[in-house]
Every structure is written in C-alpha cells, then in structure tokens.
Amino acid sequence: MRILILFVLSIFISCAQPTTQKAPSVAWQNQLDKVMEVHDEVMPFTAEIVNLNKQLKNFQATHTDLSKEIIVKLEDTQNQLTKAEEGMWDWMHGFVQPSDADDVKKANLYLANEQKKIQAISENMKTSMKAAKQLISELKQK
Amino acid sequence: MKNILYIIILLSIISCSQEVEKLPILGNKEEINGKMVYHEVGDFHFIDQDGNPVTPSTFEGQNYIVDYFFTSCPTICPKVKKQELRVYEKFKNNDKLGYLSVSVDTKYDTIQKLKWYADKLNIHDKKWKFVTGEKDHIYKVAESFFHVAMDDKTAPGGFNHDGRLILVDKNKHIRSFCDGTDPVDVDRFMKDVENLLTEENE
Structure with missing residues (x-):
C-alpha cells in the first residue's frame, strides 16, 4: 500500500515539474521588445x-542664385532624408510579428535579423537629420 | 415625515438643476476688437476609404474625434484603435459625432488598404473616415490639430506616434484631448465627449 502511495505521489510530483521548454511567445518576447524599443524611439x-x-x-x-555645389548638397541631403524615412515605412510594411505557432529558434533568428535592420534604419534617420540641421544652419549663416 | 419629504424634493431639484460642466476651448487665443478669438483647426482635403473627398464640410454641424495613425504600426496604433473603438461603441448611435483617422503612411496606406483596415476593425459606418492625402498637407494639418497636445512645443513632430485623440467641436474648436493608449485617460475623454454633446443639446 505504501509503495502504491509513493508511486502515485511521484507521478504528481513529476507532472508538477516546470517544463524547461518555454512557451513560444515568452521565448521570443524579449527579442521582440528590443526590436520595438528601437522602432518606438x-x-x-x-x-x-x-x-x-x-x-x-x-x-x-x-533662392535662384545658388551655386552648383550648394544645389548638389541640398539635393543629396533631401535624398538622404527621404531614403531614411522610407526605410522606416518599408521596414514596418515588411515586418511580420512571429506567432506562437512558429518555431522558437526560427522566430529568434528572424527577430535578431530585424534588430539589425531597425538599428540601421535608426542610424540612417539620425545621421540624415543631423546633416540636414547642419546644412540649414550653414545656409542661414550665409 | 413631511419635513423629510420636503428635503427629498429639494435635493431632487438641486441635483436636476446641476449644469453640465462646459468644456474649455483649447489652444491659442487672442482678443481682437474686444472679442476673444480662439484657435480653429485649419482646412483640409483628404480622400477616405471609399474614395470620397473629406473636407471640413464633411463634418458640418458635427463634432469629431481626430487621430493620426498608419495601418502597419506595430506598437502604439493597435492600442489606440482598441480605445477608440470603445469610444465609438459608446457613441455610435449619436449622429452628432464623427471620426477622422488620418494615415501618415502615404506610401503604403492606399484607399484600398484603408478600406481593408476599416473592414478589419469592423467599421462600416459613414461617420468614421479613414483618410489619406498629400504628405506635406497631412503634416501641415497635423500642426493645427495637435498644437494643443504637444507637451514640448519646441520639438517638431512626434504626433504621428504619440497616440493622441483630439475632440473638435462643430465650430472647429479643439475642446479636449487624451492619450489614446491610456484607458483611464480615455474614460475621462469620453466624459468630455458626453459633456460636449449634452452642452449642445441645451
């Protein structure tokens, strides 16, 4: 009888052990949060x-009397701004949030790649804004 | 017994005669020729999810709620739309209230995409306009809608991702706004909407 009780008890204990495999949504949630943190910033x-x-x-x-050099600089800076902005829209349009049905490893790989992309977009946006502000300031001084 | 009856009657009269708190008119104001002139939202011309033009005359005689959004927004917009749907559910039978959701994504949010989005939210109501337009115009109009809501007026932009809901009255005045991601603030906003609708019925 004691053996039977111990056996039943051991089944309950083993069933109550937490699984080492995390639920998919938890397993990639941190990675997703990191991506969205950059996006939201x-x-x-x-x-x-x-x-x-x-x-x-x-x-x-x-201004009709601009030098060729200034015109080139103006156009380059505008293109840089447009490209940086469009980069964000393109990224959002292409981004697909993983679902619980997805393989965890694949989801994490995908998000790690998206992290690199959004980081690059962030850099482009900041760099283009800095360049534009600098140019505006230079043009105001002239 | 008679005294108690009098008190009850008196209390009922007092409670019934309580006036609805009138919402202030927000934004810049200046006195011109002894008359106070308040900020009015500027003119706009957009196209809605059915391909129809949307201008201030679309909302003539109506109050409306404005928000800026985009369909591919992964974080803020779904939260705001959830709250906005709550506002819509509460007032959907009131024809004196319209909705203007302006997309800032002029590249991908086409008329078809906006229609798809409205369908996704199960909005088949002419009172709710999901609109697009010319990029510079969208951003210019935003300044007129959002200038009361910007905490830091020295920082341009930001309205396209801050989730504000703005209440505009039928005289083009801004009467209230809230953080559309915060359910508590949206509750307060709904009371303001109710007050505005009641104020106009009086």
Whole structure:
C-alpha cells in the first residue's frame, strides 16, 4: 500500500515539474521588445524628417542664385532624408510579428535579423537629420 | 415625515438643476476688437476609404474625434484603435459625432488598404473616415490639430506616434484631448465627449 502511495505521489510530483521548454511567445518576447524599443524611439522622428525636407525644398525653391555645389548638397541631403524615412515605412510594411505557432529558434533568428535592420534604419534617420540641421544652419549663416 | 419629504424634493431639484460642466476651448487665443478669438483647426482635403473627398464640410454641424495613425504600426496604433473603438461603441448611435483617422503612411496606406483596415476593425459606418492625402498637407494639418497636445512645443513632430485623440467641436474648436493608449485617460475623454454633446443639446 505504501509503495502504491509513493508511486502515485511521484507521478504528481513529476507532472508538477516546470517544463524547461518555454512557451513560444515568452521565448521570443524579449527579442521582440528590443526590436520595438528601437522602432518606438525613432518613429516619431519621421515627422521631423518631413519638416526638415520641406525646409530644404523651400530654401531651394526660393533662392535662384545658388551655386552648383550648394544645389548638389541640398539635393543629396533631401535624398538622404527621404531614403531614411522610407526605410522606416518599408521596414514596418515588411515586418511580420512571429506567432506562437512558429518555431522558437526560427522566430529568434528572424527577430535578431530585424534588430539589425531597425538599428540601421535608426542610424540612417539620425545621421540624415543631423546633416540636414547642419546644412540649414550653414545656409542661414550665409 | 413631511419635513423629510420636503428635503427629498429639494435635493431632487438641486441635483436636476446641476449644469453640465462646459468644456474649455483649447489652444491659442487672442482678443481682437474686444472679442476673444480662439484657435480653429485649419482646412483640409483628404480622400477616405471609399474614395470620397473629406473636407471640413464633411463634418458640418458635427463634432469629431481626430487621430493620426498608419495601418502597419506595430506598437502604439493597435492600442489606440482598441480605445477608440470603445469610444465609438459608446457613441455610435449619436449622429452628432464623427471620426477622422488620418494615415501618415502615404506610401503604403492606399484607399484600398484603408478600406481593408476599416473592414478589419469592423467599421462600416459613414461617420468614421479613414483618410489619406498629400504628405506635406497631412503634416501641415497635423500642426493645427495637435498644437494643443504637444507637451514640448519646441520639438517638431512626434504626433504621428504619440497616440493622441483630439475632440473638435462643430465650430472647429479643439475642446479636449487624451492619450489614446491610456484607458483611464480615455474614460475621462469620453466624459468630455458626453459633456460636449449634452452642452449642445441645451
């Protein structure tokens, strides 16, 4: 009888042991949070990029006596801003959040790759904004 | 017994005569020729999910709630839309309240995509316009809607990802706003919407 009780007890204990395999959503959630943290930090900058682009466009449109060098610089900076902004829209359009049905390893690999992409987009946005602000400041001084 | 009856009647009269708190008009104001002139939202011209033009005259005689969003937004917008749907459910039978959701993604949020999004939210109501338009115009109009809601007025932009809901009255005045990601703030906002609708019925 004692053996039977111990046997039943051991079954309960073994069933109550936590599984080492995490639920998929938990296993990649941290990775997803890191990706979204970068996204949320720089996404509001898109409005500022549009604003800077508009300032440069207006400057070019209202100044007819610009040197070739300045025109090239203006156009390059505008292109850089546009490319940086579009990079964010393209990334969001292509991004697919993993689901619980996905293989955890694959989901983590996918998110690690997305982390690299969003990091690069963040850098592009910040660099292009810095360049545009610098150019605007230079043009104001002239 | 008679005294108690009098008190009950008196209390009922007092409670019934309580006026609805009038919402302030938000934003810049200036006195011109002895008359106070308040900030009004600017003109706009957009296209909605059915391909119809949307201008201020679309909301003539109506109050409306504005938000800026985009369909591929992975974080803020789904939270805001969830709360906005709560507002919509509460007031959906009131024809004096419309909804204007402006997409900032002019590259991907086409009319078809906006229609798909409205369907996804199960919105088949002419009162709720999901709109797109020319990029510079969308951003210019945003300044007129959101200038009251920006905490830091020296920082341009940010409205496209901060989840605000703005309440505009039928005279183009901004009367309230809230953080659309915060259910408690949205509860307060819903009371403001109710007050505005009641104020106009009086």
